[in-house]
Each structure stands twice: as C-alpha cells, then as structure tokens.
Amino acid sequence: MTPHVTGATVKAADRAHVFHSWSAQALIDPLAVAGAEGSYFWDYDGNRFLDFSSQLVNTNIGHQHPKVVAAVQEQAAKLCTLAPGFAVDVRSEAARLIAERTPGDLDKIFFTNGGAEAVENAVRMARLHTGRQKVLSAYRSYHGATAAAINLTGDPRRWPSDTASAGVVHFWGPFLYRSPFHATTEQEECERALAHLADTIAFEGPQSVAAIILESVPGTAGIMTPPPGYLAGVRELCDRYGIVFILDEVMSGFGRTGKWFAAEHWDVTPDLITFAKGVNSGYVPLGGVAISAAIAETFATRPYPGGLTYSGHPLACAAAVATINTMEEEGIVENAARIGAEVIAPGLADLAERHPSVGEVRGLGVFWALELVRDKGTREPLVPYNASGADNAPMAEFAAACKASGLWPFVNMNRTHVVPPCTVTEAEAKEGLALLDEALTVADRHTTGA
Numbered sequence: 221m222t223p224h225v226t227g228a229t230v231k232a233a234d235r236a237h238v239f240h241s242w243s244a245q246a247l248i249d250p251l252a253v254a255g256a257e258g259s260y261f262w263d264y265d266g267n268r269f270l271d272f273s274s275q276l277v278n279t280n281i282g283h284q285h286p287k288v289v290a291a292v293q294e295q296a297a298k299l300c301t302l303a304p305g306f307a308v309d310v311r312s313e314a315a316r317l318i319a320e321r322t323p324g325d326l327d328k329i330f331f332t333n334g335g336a337e338a339v340e341n342a343v344r345m346a347r348l349h350t351g352r353q354k355v356l357s358a359y360r361s362y363h364g365a366t367a368a369a370i371n372l373t374g375d376p377r378r379w380p381s382d383t384a385s386a387g388v389v390h391f392w393g394p395f396l397y398r399s400p401f402h403a404t405t406e407q408e409e410c411e412r413a414l415a416h417l418a419d420t421i422a423f424e425g426p427q428s429v430a431a432i433i434l435e436s437v438p439g440t441a442g443i444m445t446p447p448p449g450y451l452a453g454v455r456e457l458c459d460r461y462g463i464v465f466i467l468d469e470v471m472s473g474f475g476r477t478g479k480w481f482a483a484e485h486w487d488v489t490p491d492l493i494t495f496a497k498g499v500n501s502g503y504v505p506l507g508g509v510a511i512s513a514a515i516a517e518t519f520a521t522r523p524y525p526g527g528l529t530y531s532g533h534p535l536a537c538a539a540a541v542a543t544i545n546t547m548e549e550e551g552i553v554e555n556a557a558r559i560g561a562e563v564i565a566p567g568l569a570d571l572a573e574r575h576p577s578v579g580e581v582r583g584l585g586v587f588w589a590l591e592l593v594r595d596k597g598t599r600e601p602l603v604p605y606n607a608s609g610a611d612n613a614p615m616a617e618f619a620a621a622c623k624a625s626g627l628w629p630f631v632n633m634n635r636t637h638v639v640p641p642c643t644v645t646e647a648e649a650k651e652g653l654a655l656l657d658e659a660l661t662v663a664d665r666h667t668t669g670a
Contacts, residue, residue: 227252227264241365242377256283259641259648261628269623272640272652273630277439277471277587278497281543281552282641288503291542295535304331304531314537317544318499318510321480324489326510330524331532335470335496336364338507339433341526342492343368345511346431346464348525349518354424356417356432358393360441363433363468372433375441376606391420393434395444397580397591398599406447414453426461431492436482439471440632443582443589451488458491464515465490470507471587474498475547475642478557478585485584491515498642500539505530547642556642559649560585564638567653577602577663588638592618595668601634602666614666621662627655 230252240248254264259282262268274280281288295310302308315329332338343355357363359374370378371386392400394413401412421429432454438444451467458465467490472482476498479485483493492515496507530536547553560583568581568588579593592602592615603615615631622629622636630637640652
C-alpha cells in the first residue's frame with residue numbers, strides 16, 4: 221500500500237537527505253510543492269502561487285505545457301537514451317531548430333546538460349581557437365557554478381571558490397543607474413564603458429585575451445539592458461584584436477526578452493552563444509553552445525577535447541523540439557514582447573511613481589527588475605551589497621509579504637525581478653502587479669522618512 225503523501229512527509233524526507241545549493245542546510249525551510257500548471261504552482265495545503273520567478277527564470281513555456289509533456293512521453297516510449305556519438309533524429313532536429321534561430325552563421329550546436337557546462341565549453345573552444353588563455357567578464361554577471369564559470373562570474377557567489385588564477389579578468393559593464401563612470405546619459409555610459417574595456421584589453425595585453433564573455437542582458441545581477449551601441453562596440457573591439465566574443469544567453473534566450481535571442485535587439489552576432497533554461501523550459505536538463513563557422517572549422521580535422529555522457533540527451537532534445545515548435549505555433553515569443561510592452565512596462569512605471577522604495581524599473585519582454593532603495597534621491601540600496609542576516613531584513617520582509625499574498629518572487633540583493641513565464645496572460649500579469657503593489661508597502665516602511 222502506497223503511503224499517503226503530505227507536505228510534511230515530503231519535507232521530512234527532503235530535510236533528511238537532500239543537500240540544497242547555495243544554502244546553509246540547517247537554516248532553510250523549503251516549500252513542499254504538490255503540482256504546477258501554466259503560471260502557477262501550489263503546495264500540499266492548497267496554497268497557490270503565481271510564479272513571477274519562472275522558477276530560476278527558465279520555465280519560459282510555463283509549467284506542464286501539454287505539448288512538451290507529450291513529446292517527452294512519446295520519446296521515452298521510443299528511445300530514452302543514446303550516447304552522443306550516434307546520430308539521433310530528435311537530437312539533429314533540436315540542433316536544426318536552434319541553429320535556425322541563432323543570428324549569423326552560428327549553425328553548429330554543441331549540447332550540454334545546462335548553462336554552466338555551456339560556458340565551460342565555450343571558453344574552452346575560444347582558448348583552443350585563439351591559442352590564448354585570458355577571458356574578460358563583467359563584475360555584474362553570473363555565468364554558472366562550475367570551475368571556470370564561477371571564476372567568470374562577477375557576483376559574490378564567486379568569492380568562496382575564486383582561485384584568482386583561472387585566467388579571468390573582470391571589468392565594469394555599463395549600468396547608468398549606478399554608473400561607475402560618472403555618466404549622466406546612456407550615450408556617455410556607453411562611450412565610457414567601451415573606453416574602460418578598451419583600456420582593460422590594452423593593459424592586459426590584447427595578444428593574451430582569448431575571449432570576452434557577456435550576458436546579452438545580465439540576469440541575476442540585475443537585468444541591466446545595455447545602452448544602444450555597447451554590444452556593437454564590444455564586437456568591434458573583439459574584431460580589432462582577434463578576440464572571441466561570447467554572449468551568454470542562458471537566461472535571456474528563447475523568448476525571455478521578446479526575441480528568440482536578446483542579441484537580436486541590438487543586431488549583434490557573437491562568435492559563440494551559450495544557452496540553456498528556456499530552450500526547453502527545464503523540463504529535462506539541456507544546454508549548449510551555438511558555434512560560428514570559423515570556430516567550428518578549427519575542429520574540422522582537429523578533435524575537440526571535450527564531451528559529456530548526456531550531451532544531446534534524447535528526452536531533453538524532444539522537450540526542446542516541442543518547446544521551440546510550440547513557441548512558434550502559439551506566438552509565445554510575441555506574447556512575451558506584447559505583455560512586456562503593454563502591461564508590465566506601464567504597470568511597473570506606475571509602481572515606481574507611487575512607491576518610495578522603487579528607485580528604478582528596467583527590462584524588456586518578461587525580463588524586468590525593480591531596484592529597491594531607502595532613498596530615491598541618494599539611491600541608497602534598500603539593503604547593503606551582499607547583505608545577510610539582520611542587514612537583509614527589509615528584503616526578507618518584502619519577499620515574505622509577496623509569498624503570503626500568493627506571489628512567488630525572484631529576489632536578489634536589493635532587487636526584485638519580474639520574470640513570469642513567456643506564456644503569461646494579460647490577466648495574470650496584472651494580478652501579479654497588483655500583488656507586487658501590495659507587497660511594496662512593506663519595503664516602503666524602510667525608506668527614509670517612511
């Protein structure tokens with residue numbers, strides 16, 4: 221007889237045996253989730269949450285989309301797994317569909333299990349292609365938690381594992397709201413950020429730099445959309461010095477910004493694109509690298525020294541094929557663009573007008589951030605950089621208020637991100653904004669003079 225499953229039994233087993241990422245194990249209390257559908261998930265007590273996090277900004281097609289679930293079931297009945305060295309119909313089709321949507325000649329696809337592995341392999345390809353070792357990445361960035369990827373990462377999760385010897389050099393990317401360049405306009409920010417990057421390359425030695433890696437739109441670090449001309453300027457610097465330009469689209473790709481890839485907003489083609497998350501909404505782990513013709517040619521007769529047992533796993537590829545086809549058939553990328561422009565953008569602008577805790581809103585598509593502050597004039601963050609414990613109390617209270625109202629937020633440092641599935645409806649987006657409005661009154665209590 222199957223024992224009755226309850227939230228308590230699920231949580232007890234979790235606490236007894238599951239080791240959670242990024243957590244002090246004795247201090248966490250994970251929610252036991254019973255099910256999910258579309259833009260919502262719920263616990264065993266019937267509490268329902270509007271998922272304004274898309275989990276880890278990856279369920280772009282929503283939870284339990286029937287076409288993707290059916291595709292995984294159908295593939296499982298046909299062929300569950302096969303080694304990467306074989307040609308498999310669903311693997312080939314997934315690669316074809318991805319290559320059709322990448323910019324320029326990025327027509328070869330190397331499959332991985334996720335985004336960090338994609339970054340690891342993109343960097344390896346760049347180093348082997350150029351014969352150089354250094355890689356430049358931005359301070360405000362996240363590229364993954366594996367050995368090279370965590371060193372490339374700029375945010376504080378890097379610190380405990382940073383060896384300071386992985387051939388990584390960090391630089392400041394553009395971010396006008398908190399400009400490190402004392403800029404007052406987007407044009408100034410762009411020009412000064414590019415000058416800073418050019419200086420960094422010059423002082424590091426252009427002949428030693430294999431790659432520059434950027435998130436097309438930085439995700440966890442704050443959803444800072446680059447100013448017009450910035451990515452094109454980085455492309456020009458890379459061309460000038462023979463540096464490989466890698467765009468990390470793990471979070472921003474596959475509809476999140478209202479385009480298949482965020483780079484399309486600025487008409488820029490990199491040499492390599494890393495992807496994961498939205499490629500199949502995480503239904504089965506999948507990531508990869510889209511590779512330009514020039515870099516692919518490097519390995520035409522020279523073996524590429526890298527691989528994974530589950531590269532291009534048939535179940536994951538079946539989920540990707542179904543996800544991409546469904547997004548095309550149902551206009552899901554277009555939906556993300558429309559909801560962003562017509563509902564989220566004006567809705568967040570209204571919240572910023574009415575709440576003293578909202579210093580700035582920024583984003584596009586269904587990829588937005590609210591910068592929460594103590595004082596709009598000084599722009600002092602609501603909590604200090606990398607705050608923890610009592611210092612983080614205002615953000616913890618805000619997040620708790622969201623969850624108590626039925627909104628599941630994506631919170632990082634002094635920001636809350638508005639990142640629902642690309643399938644979110646106008647009514648769901650408005651519901652989420654109303655719940656966010658209510659929760660922001662908690663953040664407002666911590667502002668100067670409130």
